[in-house]
Amino acid sequence: MKVKLHIWRQKNNKEKGKFETYELNNVLEDMSFLEMLDVLNEKLILEGKEPVAFDHDCREGICGACSLTINGIPHGPEKATTTCQLHMRKFKDGDEIWIEPFRAKAFPIIKDLVVDRSAFDRIIQAGGFISVNTGQAPEANSILVPKQNADNAMDAAQCIGCGACVAACPNGAAMLFVGAKVSHFAYLPQGQPERKLRVLKMVEQMQKEGFGNCSNLYECEAACPKEISVRFIALMNRDYLKASCSEEKLEVINNE
Amino acid sequence: MILDGKVPSGHITEKWDKHRFEMKLVSPANKRKYKILVIGTGLAGASAAASLAELGYQVEVFTYHDSPRRAHSIAAQGGINAAKNYPNDGDSIWRLFYDTVKGGDFRARESNVYRLAQVSNNIIDQCVAQGVPFAREYSGYLANRSFGGAQLSRTFYARGQTGQQLLLGAYSAMMRQVGLKNIILHTRTEMLDLVVINGIARGIVTRNLLTGKIESFVGDAVVLATGGYSNVFFLSTNAQACNVTATYRAYKRGAFFANPAFTQIHPTCIPQSGEHQSKLTLMSESLRNDGRVWVPKNPGDKRKPTDIPEEERDYFLERMYPSYGNLAPRDIASRAAKRVCDEGRGVGPTGNGVYLDFSDAIKRLGKKVIEERYGNLFEMYERITGDNPYETPMMIYPAPHYTMGGLWVDYNLMSNLPGLHVIGEANFSDHGANRLGASALMQGLADGYFILPYTIGHYFATTKLEKVTTDHPEFKKCEEEVKERINKIMSIKGKKTPTQFHRELGKIMWNYCGMSRNEEGLKKALDLVPQLREEFWNNLTVVGEEGDLNIVLEKALRVADFLEFAELMLWDALERNESCGGHFREEHQYPDGEAKRDDENFCHVAAWEYTGVGNKPIRHIEPLTFEYVPLTIRSYK
Ligand SMILES: Cc1cc2nc3c(=O)[nH]c(=O)nc-3n(C[C@H](O)[C@H](O)[C@H](O)COP(=O)(O)OP(=O)(O)OC[C@H]3O[C@@H](n4cnc5c(N)ncnc54)[C@H](O)[C@@H]3O)c2cc1C
Ligand code: SF4
Ligand code: FES
Numbered sequence: 001m002k003v004k005l006h007i008w009r010q011k012n013n014k015e016k017g018k019f020e021t022y023e024l025n026n027v028l029e030d031m032s033f034l035e036m037l038d039v040l041n042e043k044l045i046l047e048g049k050e051p052v053a054f055d056h057d058c059r060e061g062i063c064g065a066c067s068l069t070i071n072g073i074p075h076g077p078e079k080a081t082t083t084c085q086l087h088m089r090k091f092k093d094g095d096e097i098w099i100e101p102f103r104a105k106a107f108p109i110i111k112d113l114v115v116d117r118s119a120f121d122r123i124i125q126a127g128g129f130i131s132v133n134t135g136q137a138p139e140a141n142s143i144l145v146p147k148q149n150a151d152n153a154m155d156a157a158q159c160i161g162c163g164a165c166v167a168a169c170p171n172g173a174a175m176l177f178v179g180a181k182v183s184h185f186a187y188l189p190q191g192q193p194e195r196k197l198r199v200l201k202m203v204e205q206m207q208k209e210g211f212g213n214c215s216n217l218y219e220c221e222a223a224c225p226k227e228i229s230v231r232f233i234a235l236m237n238r239d240y241l242k243a244s245c246s247e248e249k250l251e252v253i254n255n256e
Numbered sequence: 257m258i259l260d261g262k263v264p265s266g267h268i269t270e271k272w273d274k275h276r277f278e279m280k281l282v283s284p285a286n287k288r289k290y291k292i293l294v295i296g297t298g299l300a301g302a303s304a305a306a307s308l309a310e311l312g313y314q315v316e317v318f319t320y321h322d323s324p325r326r327a328h329s330i331a332a333q334g335g336i337n338a339a340k341n342y343p344n345d346g347d348s349i350w351r352l353f354y355d356t357v358k359g360g361d362f363r364a365r366e367s368n369v370y371r372l373a374q375v376s377n378n379i380i381d382q383c384v385a386q387g388v389p390f391a392r393e394y395s396g397y398l399a400n401r402s403f404g405g406a407q408l409s410r411t412f413y414a415r416g417q418t419g420q421q422l423l424l425g426a427y428s429a430m431m432r433q434v435g436l437k438n439i440i441l442h443t444r445t446e447m448l449d450l451v452v453i454n455g456i457a458r459g460i461v462t463r464n465l466l467t468g469k470i471e472s473f474v475g476d477a478v479v480l481a482t483g484g485y486s487n488v489f490f491l492s493t494n495a496q497a498c499n500v501t502a503t504y505r506a507y508k509r510g511a512f513f514a515n516p517a518f519t520q521i522h523p524t525c526i527p528q529s530g531e532h533q534s535k536l537t538l539m540s541e542s543l544r545n546d547g548r549v550w551v552p553k554n555p556g557d558k559r560k561p562t563d564i565p566e567e568e569r570d571y572f573l574e575r576m577y578p579s580y581g582n583l584a585p586r587d588i589a590s591r592a593a594k595r596v597c598d599e600g601r602g603v604g605p606t607g608n609g610v611y612l613d614f615s616d617a618i619k620r621l622g623k624k625v626i627e628e629r630y631g632n633l634f635e636m637y638e639r640i641t642g643d644n645p646y647e648t649p650m651m652i653y654p655a656p657h658y659t660m661g662g663l664w665v666d667y668n669l670m671s672n673l674p675g676l677h678v679i680g681e682a683n684f685s686d687h688g689a690n691r692l693g694a695s696a697l698m699q700g701l702a703d704g705y706f707i708l709p710y711t712i713g714h715y716f717a718t719t720k721l722e723k724v725t726t727d728h729p730e731f732k733k734c735e736e737e738v739k740e741r742i743n744k745i746m747s748i749k750g751k752k753t754p755t756q757f758h759r760e761l762g763k764i765m766w767n768y769c770g771m772s773r774n775e776e777g778l779k780k781a782l783d784l785v786p787q788l789r790e791e792f793w794n795n796l797t798v799v800g801e802e803g804d805l806n807i808v809l810e811k812a813l814r815v816a817d818f819l820e821f822a823e824l825m826l827w828d829a830l831e832r833n834e835s836c837g838g839h840f841r842e843e844h845q846y847p848d849g850e851a852k853r854d855d856e857n858f859c860h861v862a863a864w865e866y867t868g869v870g871n872k873p874i875r876h877i878e879p880l881t882f883e884y885v886p887l888t889i890r891s892y893k
Binding site (some may be wrong): 012027028030031032034035038039041042045048049050051053056057058059060061062063064065066078080081085087089097110111114116117118120121124125128129130131132133134135136137138140141143145146147150153154157158160161169177184185189190191251 | 299303305306310321322323324325326328330340342377379380381382383384385386387389390391392393394395396397398413414415417420421422427428429431432434435441443466495496497529530532533534535537538548564634635639642663687705709751755756800804805807808
């Protein structure tokens with residue numbers, strides 16, 4: 001099949017970008033979306049032109065590297081699917097496809113479709129962990145976790161850190177990503193000792209990074225390839241509120 | 257040269273304890289004075305970096321990914337083994353040790369394997385404490401399942417995303433140390449060379465993938481945790497960026513590369529659909545717990561699978577290996593699939609496929625249970641192929657997946673180059689000639705959490721290191737060489753892309769050094785690879801600039817190293833004139849097609865020394881002795 005691609009090209013963070021149009025004639029149904037872009041890139045290289053830069057790696061929907069906004073939707077039209085798992089059978093002959101980077105204030109564009117999502121790492125660094133050193137752990141089965149809690153924790157922990165939630169949010173908020181991590185630990189007994197401190201620190205870092213506020217539009221959940229639920233945002237908000245009037249809050253303030 | 261693995265004396269069950277006692281310690285105050293460079297943030301790298309920083313060492317970490325969490329370990333699906341014996345089905349450290357040695361077809365170092373089994377239980381404890389949401393029973397206790405090559409349930413899992421959850425555990429432990437300023441993290445930074453000063457590994461040269469800047473970093477030890485090289489086949493289950501550069505460059509600087517021909521072909525991957533294909537997708541081996549593998553009895557049977565009656569199906573794994581059935585180890589299951597396809601009984605458009613059928617399991621357990629166990633895998637399959645595995649059997653075919661070969665290391669995980677430590681898939685490892693399912697995650701974390709943190713201290717405590725900085729002439733020389741290499745690649749201005757060369761190399765390697773190998777084919781490939789390399793250096797095109805994010809240049813540098821490395825792999829496959837595990841030499845098989853080992857001549861590790869591009873490397877050996885698991889024919893019948 002034939003497709004017409006309008007792709008965002010931007011040399012670097014300083015120069016302005018614009019859409020360029022490319023036509024591809026022999027796209028196969030079985031190709032993944034990124035394989036279709038591979039075909040374009042191979043063609044561009046042979047013509048002596050710079051290929052389109054985009055992030056990707058596992059191509060299995062798990063590493064969270066791929067990050068394209070396709071026809072206005074982060075990760076494209078198929079529900080619960082990353083860009084790399086989207087296949088061309090979801091498109092028709094003659095389709096025009098608009099491809100942009102994940103756009104958000106906290107994700108500066110690096111080049112073409114590549115953005116800087118290191119803000120997510122800094123949020124994790126601020127508190128997205130359980131403070132246990134290697135060697136300190138007790139025997140695994142001495143910590144019992146009701147199956148329901150383990151399942152809930154896993155539902156939240158499935159987040160791949162792709163940032164589609166941020167790109168989908170009109171405010172550029174990172175509530176789903178942060179909510180998922182906060183909830184993952186909040187459901188587990190191991191996560192309790194640091195529960196308040198964690199949410200305070202992660203939210204504080206989130207705000208520092210320039211992510212927007214949540215106005216309950218739920219665009220994040222709709223775009224999330226792992227179907228992370230907005231109920232985790234609610235859980236985080238509750239935890240944050242509780243933590244804000246606790247001893248831990250004082251600790252955070254004193255450490256400022 | 258006969259290599260010494262420096263295995264401690266004593267009974268195998270006591271070696272590690274004894275060794276830990278005998279190793280010299282670095283006092284807490286002195287640890288701070290040592291800087292360790294860790295390259296790679298997969299399970300091995302992240303767990304090592306976190307543990308070393310917790311101990312008080314200064315750690316600098318490097319990855320070419322934009323975030324450490326994207327390392328290829330994230331993609332592991334099935335699970336991680338440990339000898340907890342929670343199901344009370346007769347497991348023990350000894351049995352895990354025994355299974356791993358036997359599974360590796362007696363080509364691993366016994367003492368290392370025993371230690372791996374010993375620390376396996378600590379790994380589960382550690383991961384649970386970190387909050388890894390392993391599957392649980394209703395009682396709240398941890399759940400287990402069985403996995404290829406084992407007759408009991410010792411695998412821990414987190415749905416179909418075990419690697420992801422374990423990596424996120426190690427990653428968050430590491431990020432905690434980054435936050436505490438005990439680790440300096442360099443993302444989008446690729447190591448392009450190793451710096452060796454007076455025979456000791458002292459640093460690395462890197463390229464910043466965003467700016468092209470070439471930089472040097474100096475340390476008291478270098479730890480490579482850079483993963484495997486399955487992408488030498490172009491099509492594999494590995495992530496796109498996985499490559500051999502870090503370990504190959506270390507080899508070029510004098511580290512020995514062990515058993516490069518030991519590669520694993522995984523039996524359950526989605527078959528190739530066309531030339532455009534960029535990777536092969538693994539369907540977790542755990543599917544073989546409930547799925548039954550079959551092909552039509554008659555060659556050329558083109559009916560829909562659901563129209564083929566029971567008596568005209570050949571459940572070939574159950575037939576050939578009744579005691580393990582569909583759970584036969586990977587190398588065995590892969591070759592059996594190839595054999596039935598070669599007989600013309602393969603299915604799917606290319607004839608290179610076999611069915612993996614869940615209809616019996618769905619009947620027995622109900623759709624809900626199957627969905628709970630494999631739901632996300634089934635969805636993934638449907639997304640890629642357009643078929644619904646609840647209704648029609650999956651189609652699978654073997655694909656390159658894991659590399660048992662890697663840099664040679666001694667019992668302390670140090671290479672023959674002092675100061676260079678190698679962990680995870682990057683070392684030649686404890687899996688011998690074939691790795692059992694769910695044991696790579698175990699090994700990566702064992703190395704990183706529980707072995708290297710002790711052994712590296714011993715290295716510091718027993719080695720006098722001279723003070724060097726990146727102004728040392730060796731650093732400058734190495735930087736110049738890297739720059740020269742890049743300039744050379746940029747200036748060829750030929751007509752073929754790096755991907756085209758990579759794909760061609762992959763075909764050569766798959767055809768002659770893939771699932772089965774023979775002398776004639778290997779010799780032919782030893783002709784073809786240098787020719788392709790020659791063409792690469794004369795006809796490659798790289799567009800864009802060097803001082804910028806340049807995806808073509810990145811790829812070209814990786815392919816350049818694969819083109820040299822491939823030859824090393826071929827030499828190893830040729831010289832290992834026996835079949836063992838994943839290395840199947842057609843000349844050496846039993847009448848029923850099983851691999852025939854030659855213990856008299858090849859019961860050793862082959863560790864290769866670099867002698868120049870295009871020259872035959874020197875083959876050193878480390879003899880293997882099997883005191884505790886007697887050498888036997890590996891039978892799964
Ligand atoms: C699809 C799939 C499923 C699997 N499932 C299982 C399973 O269920 N159970 C199991 O036990 N095993 C499984 N495995 C195998 C297992 O995942 C890997 O062997 C293991 O994760 C490797 O971990 P590692 O830390 O050694 O390397 P990796 O996770 O590959 O990490 C390599 C790291 O090194 C970095 N790196 C590499 N080269 C450079 C360089 N030159 N410069 C800078 N950084 C560099 C990368 O950025 C990355 O951070 C699976 C493998 C695949 C492909
Ligand atoms: S919550 Fe969903 S969309 Fe957001 S980062 Fe995680 S996986 Fe991506
Ligand atoms: S490339 Fe890894 S999730 Fe898409």
